Amino acid sequence: MQTNYYDFQAQHKIGKQGEQFIDRWLKNNYKVTDVSDIPNYQKAGIDRIIELKDGTTVTVEYKFDVAAKRTGNIFFETVAVDTQSIPGWGWTSQADYWIFLIPEQEIIIVQPGKLRSLVWQQQKVLKEKTVPNKNYHTLGVPVLLSDVKKIAYQIQRL
DSSP states (O other), rough: OOOOOOOHHHHHHHHHHHHHHHHHHHTTTTTEEEEESHHHHHHHHOEEEEEEETTTEEEEEEEETTHHHHHSSEEEEEEEEEGGTTTTTHOOOOOSEEEEEEETTTEEOHHHHHHHHHHHHTTTTTEEEEEEEEEEEEEEEEEHHHHHHHSSSSSEEE
C-alpha cells in the first residue's frame, strides 16, 4: 500500500490562492499588509497586519482548510515536525486572530486563545491524527466546525 504524502510545495501553492481570496475580502474594509515572507513574522505565525478604521492594528494568521467542508472539522496542528519535536501552529502562533477559509463555504475568524481552550476542554475526546510528510509527520486534532463556530469572533458565509 502506497502512502500519500502531504506535498508541502503543492499545498503552499494552494494556500497562496487562499491568502489572495482572504486579502480581497479584507481589503473591502481594511488596510492589509502581507508580512508572510518576513522571517520574524513567519516564526511568530503571522501572515498579515490589518489596520482597522480607528488606526489600530491586529495580526492575523491565515488557514486555508480545503478538507474542512468534506470532513466537518478544522485541523488544529499540535506538532509540526515529529522527528524534531517542533510544536505546531496551534500552540505557537502569536497572531491576534486566525482566519480559516473553508472554500465554497465560509470564512471563520477565531481568537487563538478561545480555540486553544476548546482543544484543551475536549482533549479526552479529540482523536490525534498523523499527516505523513517525507521524512517526518505532522500531528494534530480535528475539531468539529460546529464547535469552532460557537467560539468564533465572526463567520462570513461565502
